[in-house]
Amino acid sequence: MKGWEKNIRRVVPYVPGDQPAGERLIKLNTNENPYPPAPGVKRALKEMDYDRLRKYPDPASLALTDCLAAYYGVEKDQVFVGVGSDDVLAMAFLTFFNSEKPILFPDISYSFYKVWAELFEIPYEMVALDEGFHILPKDYYRENGGVIFPNPNAPTGLLLGLEQVEDILQHNQDVIVIVDEAYIDFGGRSALSLLDRYENLLVVQTFSKARSMAGMRIGFAVGSPRLIRAINDVKYSYNSYTMNMPSLILGVEAVRDEAYFKETVGKIVKTRERAKERLGQLGFTFPDSMANFIFAKHEKAAAVRLFEALKERQIYVRYFAGPRLENYLRITIGTDEEMEELYRFLEGYLEEDGWKAQKNI
Amino acid sequence: MKGWEKNIRRVVPYVPGDQPAGERLIKLNTNENPYPPAPGVKRALKEMDYDRLRKYPDPASLALTDCLAAYYGVEKDQVFVGVGSDDVLAMAFLTFFNSEKPILFPDISYSFYKVWAELFEIPYEMVALDEGFHILPKDYYRENGGVIFPNPNAPTGLLLGLEQVEDILQHNQDVIVIVDEAYIDFGGRSALSLLDRYENLLVVQTFSKARSMAGMRIGFAVGSPRLIRAINDVKYSYNSYTMNMPSLILGVEAVRDEAYFKETVGKIVKTRERAKERLGQLGFTFPDSMANFIFAKHEKAAAVRLFEALKERQIYVRYFAGPRLENYLRITIGTDEEMEELYRFLEGYLEEDGWKAQKNI
Numbered sequence: 001m002k003g004w005e006k007n008i009r010r011v012v013p014y015v016p017g018d019q020p021a022g023e024r025l026i027k028l029n030t031n032e033n034p035y036p037p038a039p040g041v042k043r044a045l046k047e048m049d050y051d052r053l054r055k056y057p058d059p060a061s062l063a064l065t066d067c068l069a070a071y072y073g074v075e076k077d078q079v080f081v082g083v084g085s086d087d088v089l090a091m092a093f094l095t096f097f098n099s100e101k102p103i104l105f106p107d108i109s110y111s112f113y114k115v116w117a118e119l120f121e122i123p124y125e126m127v128a129l130d131e132g133f134h135i136l137p138k139d140y141y142r143e144n145g146g147v148i149f150p151n152p153n154a155p156t157g158l159l160l161g162l163e164q165v166e167d168i169l170q171h172n173q174d175v176i177v178i179v180d181e182a183y184i185d186f187g188g189r190s191a192l193s194l195l196d197r198y199e200n201l202l203v204v205q206t207f208s209k210a211r212s213m214a215g216m217r218i219g220f221a222v223g224s225p226r227l228i229r230a231i232n233d234v235k236y237s238y239n240s241y242t243m244n245m246p247s248l249i250l251g252v253e254a255v256r257d258e259a260y261f262k263e264t265v266g267k268i269v270k271t272r273e274r275a276k277e278r279l280g281q282l283g284f285t286f287p288d289s290m291a292n293f294i295f296a297k298h299e300k301a302a303a304v305r306l307f308e309a310l311k312e313r314q315i316y317v318r319y320f321a322g323p324r325l326e327n328y329l330r331i332t333i334g335t336d337e338e339m340e341e342l343y344r345f346l347e348g349y350l351e352e353d354g355w356k357a358q359k360n361i
Numbered sequence: 362m363k364g365w366e367k368n369i370r371r372v373v374p375y376v377p378g379d380q381p382a383g384e385r386l387i388k389l390n391t392n393e394n395p396y397p398p399a400p401g402v403k404r405a406l407k408e409m410d411y412d413r414l415r416k417y418p419d420p421a422s423l424a425l426t427d428c429l430a431a432y433y434g435v436e437k438d439q440v441f442v443g444v445g446s447d448d449v450l451a452m453a454f455l456t457f458f459n460s461e462k463p464i465l466f467p468d469i470s471y472s473f474y475k476v477w478a479e480l481f482e483i484p485y486e487m488v489a490l491d492e493g494f495h496i497l498p499k500d501y502y503r504e505n506g507g508v509i510f511p512n513p514n515a516p517t518g519l520l521l522g523l524e525q526v527e528d529i530l531q532h533n534q535d536v537i538v539i540v541d542e543a544y545i546d547f548g549g550r551s552a553l554s555l556l557d558r559y560e561n562l563l564v565v566q567t568f569s570k571a572r573s574m575a576g577m578r579i580g581f582a583v584g585s586p587r588l589i590r591a592i593n594d595v596k597y598s599y600n601s602y603t604m605n606m607p608s609l610i611l612g613v614e615a616v617r618d619e620a621y622f623k624e625t626v627g628k629i630v631k632t633r634e635r636a637k638e639r640l641g642q643l644g645f646t647f648p649d650s651m652a653n654f655i656f657a658k659h660e661k662a663a664a665v666r667l668f669e670a671l672k673e674r675q676i677y678v679r680y681f682a683g684p685r686l687e688n689y690l691r692i693t694i695g696t697d698e699e700m701e702e703l704y705r706f707l708e709g710y711l712e713e714d715g716w717k718a719q720k721n722i
Binding site for chain 1: 363364365366367368369370372373374375376377380388391393394395396397398402403406407409411412413414415416417418419420444445447448451455456457458459460476477479480506507534535536537560561569573574575576577578587591593594595596597598599600601602603604605606607608611
């Protein structure tokens with residue numbers, strides 16, 4: 001090892017889902033929205049003045065934060081935006097988790113939490129889900145340096161009711177509690193309504209799922225002015241200008257069109273409920289997802305083989321190795337047509353004798 | 362103080378230059394390029410497929426890193442991209458400055474270095490420039506945990522020759538040395554040519570200045586495969602997808618058009634040299650800038666008053682308070698027309714008796 005190599009930080013990074021190229025494939029592996037962004041986004045993209053690109057964007061991203069504040073009915077100083085909710089969450093870890101006590105998050109959850117904790121050397125404890133994959137609020141009653149959980153949880157799709165979220169908050173008033181609501185729009189009630197009562201609550205959402213903007217990298221946090229000021233201070237200590245001009249302009253357009261947003265989300269929810277029926281008929285079991293994906297296990301077929309067979313057929317789903325997960329596939333809800341192709345393939349695959357033999361290898 | 366407030370990180374953030382709105386103002390305060398991005402950027406913006414925004418961008422940003430590797434004649438695994446060079450530098454601090462010994466950087470320099478060191482709790486020492494604002498390589502011969510300096514330096518504009526940069530490298534082979542070349546294209550020789558011999562060298566550049574893309578937030582680092590792998594690991598531990606789809610597509614277009622790039626840079630250099638003449642005639646003195654700005658002091662007029670008078674006239678330049686800086690203004694090189702307006706205003710201002718009286722208040 002060379003002298004300078006000892007100064008390099010050692011980390012085990014998060015591994016994102018594949019981004020395979022090609023037009024004909026069916027991509028159900030990264031929880032993207034199968035529908036395009038709002039039509040206003042298309043229009044704004046065409047009308048964008050490229051000459052303005054030579055200037056720095058607004059470092060405070062006010063066009064976008066003001067628009068989100070109006071949409072969600074909070075004050076302007078209660079919103080923070082970042083380069084996807086990953087950027088917002090990373091900044092939040094750095095800003096809010098500075099206790100010597102361990103932060104708490106579920107053991108089966110968004111796997112980035114552990115990565116951020118290790119990157120920033122934050123002590124943490126992972127709290128086991130119950131056998132049905134549920135988060136139990138009482139497991140979060142103990143002393144800690146902060147709490148974070150997704151609602152609905154990923155990759156299970158299970159939703160906590162607002163009462164349960166508040167139960168966790170009531171028992172954690174001395175630390176900062178982050179509710180990661182990447183998937184809340186697909187059937188959950190947001191913790192935003194609890195902000196008035198809990199100054200230590202930060203709600204994080206994203207444009208990547210319900211708003212069809214994964215390619216733009218926009219996420220946001222809503223919280224008390226005190227929390228938002230603190231995370232802004234850290235952001236200005238890291239990168240003054242995180243949001244580029246297109247993301248500010250197109251982000252505003254995505255928020256403006258509420259009718260399109262509701263229509264798109266409605267279609268995905270309908271397809272998801274239909275998927276629950278069809279997958280059930282095919283012999284799959286799954287937690288009752290309130291997100292835009294289903295975390296499914298087959299009574300007979302091994303998940304990893306099914307994953308490989310689907311991939312060969314150009315249908316990409318997500319497989320996570322590891323205890324309690326290795327029999328499951330996380331299947332993003334696509335269009336009705338994409339899902340029909342999935343069911344057709346599964347029918348054929350499960351009828352063949354092949355998978356039975358393979359299962360016993 | 363509430364219980365949870367003690368877990369909040371305390372920082373003193375960097376304060377970016379004003380981004381005043383309005384069409385008629387002359388903006389010479391944040392070192393933006395006065396010319397638009399390459400024509401290919403305009404075309405690509407119009408042709409961009411908005412439907413693709415629903416999908417995640419390539420987390421490895423290969424289109425852009427490959428294109429930069431080809432342009433600069435390095436291997437594909439030697440390039441890293443981020444959300445402006447601030448993002449790249451912040452990641453680099455986090456990745457490479459993990460020694461218990463202090464890192465070194467000039468005392469008059471990009472003021473973000475100190476902010477990052479404090480954010481990540483990296484010990485640091487600021488090395489004084491000489492009385493002519495020069496970086497002296499011999500001041501960097503002592504033991505340290507890493508070295509970073511801009512070349513040309515900001516806000517002075519002074520350039521180190523390649524031999525001097527190599528001198529610093531030769532005396533710092535056990536730590537990582539970062540050369541921040543945000544302004545290198547305006548007259549300097551890049552340290553890229555030293556990469557073959559120094560595996561511990563990281564060269565950082567940006568699209569915000571010479572490439573007219575401040576609004577897109579694109580920066581990059583070039584270094585040995587070992588350094589690039591390390592910073593990528595940290596990036597994947599922070600945010601998998603930092604570069605949004607438009608920045609990848611438009612970034613490639615900005616690199617492709619070498620003729621336009623050279624033409625634009627040539628115009629700015631010519632305007633800068635003319636500015637040195639005119640400012641000299643007006644009674645200003647300044648280090649001999651090789652960047653797209655001039656750091657100028659007037660023999661009689663107080664900088665802070667001149668700054669305010671210019672602002673009133675809708676001409677924005679940058680003023681830094683603080684020892685050795687408080688008599689200077691940093692003036693970005695604009696178009697010839699913008700600079701003529703500046704000279705006209707200065708002529709009038711300096712002829713008036715007003716500033717003389719004010720100076721003595």
